[in-house]
Amino acid sequence: MAVVVSNANAPAFEAKMTVYVFICVMIAAVGGLIFGYDIGISGGVSAMDDFLKEFFPAVWERKKHVHENNYCKYDNQFLQLFTSSLYLAALVASFVASATCSKLGRRPTMQFASIFFLIGVGLTAGAVNLVMLIIGRLFLGFGVGFGNQAVPLFLSEIAPAQLRGGLNIVFQLMVTIGILIANIVNYFTATVHPYGWRIALGGAGIPAVILLFGSLLIIETPTSLIERNKNEEGKEALRKIRGVDDINDEYESIVHACDIASQVKDPYRKLLKPASRPPFIIGMLLQLFQQFTGINAIMFYAPVLFQTVGFGSDAALLSAVMTGSINVLATFVGIYLVDRTGRRFLLLQSSVHMLICQLIIGIILAKDLGVTGTLGRPQALVVVIFVCVYVMGFAWSWGPLGWLIPSETFPLETRSAGFAVAVSCNMFFTFVIAQAFLSMLCGMRSGIFFFFSGWIIVMGLFAFFFIPETKGIAIDDMRESVWKPHWFWKRYMLPEDDHHDIEKRNT
Numbered sequence: 001m002a003v004v005v006s007n008a009n010a011p012a013f014e015a016k017m018t019v020y021v022f023i024c025v026m027i028a029a030v031g032g033l034i035f036g037y038d039i040g041i042s043g044g045v046s047a048m049d050d051f052l053k054e055f056f057p058a059v060w061e062r063k064k065h066v067h068e069n070n071y072c073k074y075d076n077q078f079l080q081l082f083t084s085s086l087y088l089a090a091l092v093a094s095f096v097a098s099a100t101c102s103k104l105g106r107r108p109t110m111q112f113a114s115i116f117f118l119i120g121v122g123l124t125a126g127a128v129n130l131v132m133l134i135i136g137r138l139f140l141g142f143g144v145g146f147g148n149q150a151v152p153l154f155l156s157e158i159a160p161a162q163l164r165g166g167l168n169i170v171f172q173l174m175v176t177i178g179i180l181i182a183n184i185v186n187y188f189t190a191t192v193h194p195y196g197w198r199i200a201l202g203g204a205g206i207p208a209v210i211l212l213f214g215s216l217l218i219i220e221t222p223t224s225l226i227e228r229n230k231n232e233e234g235k236e237a238l239r240k241i242r243g244v245d246d247i248n249d250e251y252e253s254i255v256h257a258c259d260i261a262s263q264v265k266d267p268y269r270k271l272l273k274p275a276s277r278p279p280f281i282i283g284m285l286l287q288l289f290q291q292f293t294g295i296n297a298i299m300f301y302a303p304v305l306f307q308t309v310g311f312g313s314d315a316a317l318l319s320a321v322m323t324g325s326i327n328v329l330a331t332f333v334g335i336y337l338v339d340r341t342g343r344r345f346l347l348l349q350s351s352v353h354m355l356i357c358q359l360i361i362g363i364i365l366a367k368d369l370g371v372t373g374t375l376g377r378p379q380a381l382v383v384v385i386f387v388c389v390y391v392m393g394f395a396w397s398w399g400p401l402g403w404l405i406p407s408e409t410f411p412l413e414t415r416s417a418g419f420a421v422a423v424s425c426n427m428f429f430t431f432v433i434a435q436a437f438l439s440m441l442c443g444m445r446s447g448i449f450f451f452f453s454g455w456i457i458v459m460g461l462f463a464f465f466f467i468p469e470t471k472g473i474a475i476d477d478m479r480e481s482v483w484k485p486h487w488f489w490k491r492y493m494l495p496e497d498d499h500h501d502i503e504k505r506n507t
């Protein structure tokens, strides 16, 4: 399999940002919106009494005796499976999706995603038992796996080169908007008895339908067509999206890139070679670190978490709406800063920033909450404020950069395979957090915040020593400009791999 994501910093070929490209970007990014909606909806739904009564009566019983133990009232493996099963399915699906992306194209892969989403929405919103509910989540997960593989590739390939970085973060922006919409929907449907949760879960059907019909309107990417030897169609598509007559240079460059990529018969094997090590290791560790910031402990379980620290059910959901809004707004800061201050500055700044927040939250909870007491209002307020400040730091750093860096550091011939591995690692660690968080909260209590603090120190140090700056570096020049001069990674840059690189840079 050899898929091509065009060069982010390639010579700027003549191109306009056409209305057609804008529409295609918006439709495709709906995939990110559904992903975000799924992330955000499960926490609210698992805090709804009607839902718990129906599927998790034991948790509901325990919840009624809140004062027994603040941290353990939600600890239930099946309840966690409700949230986490989606990510397990997405993990497997992203490899299948990487194959359909190259064999059939980006557009059909997105169509598959929307069909999976629709089936998943039907099963979860209409669930009459736990099995149906979990199977529905698995289908949603297939949708996420297909969507998260196809949409970023599609966006990168369809965007004019000079706008590619910003458009990449549009995906993350849509994820955050999806989470926010889910939080708002949770807030309102929590008061609709007894079917509010069905409406909340069914809500994902709207963007899924938009994606399904929208993906009939959008174009297949020129790269995908040329890669499958449909050169004439590819040329036509390129002319249509670029809005200029002279697309020959870009066309030739795509053909050439496809030629080189097609010589690599097994990109997964190539990923294991020394030359691939820096982006491969960084790409995978970024996913581990992104998830071990603890962000999804907050995103999935914000309402549950806020209830745990003593907010009423309504106030808890409202606080989740607040964190969701901050997540969206701070992502714009990321879009603005990423090509100005660079990636390293954002990663390092936010590590210190998030560490301070986690420590303050941990200390307040350890000191004031105890096991059974509730938190006083001022302390609860401080917790919410620091959760918001923490989310802000994540939203302009480890959130978007977890997707951006793996998409820009792999050489062309391993870019799609490397990205598929990164997506599935992300899903794996998201699964781990989703499955383990409520039990960890129960076992470690406020210590969970110190646990995440420890990880934040590790990732800050890793970023400092091992993640080089890639701002403004041509995407095919990473080897020369980034890895070869790097104090550590240079050891994997063997001379025998050089000829391939030179050939590429001359294109």
Ligand code: BGC
Binding pocket: 039, 172, 175, 176, 179, 290, 295, 296, 299, 327, 398, 399, 400, 402, 426, 430
């Ligand atoms: C992460 C998600 C997370 C979201 C929060 C994304 O980059 O991959 O796991 O929930 O950011 O905004």
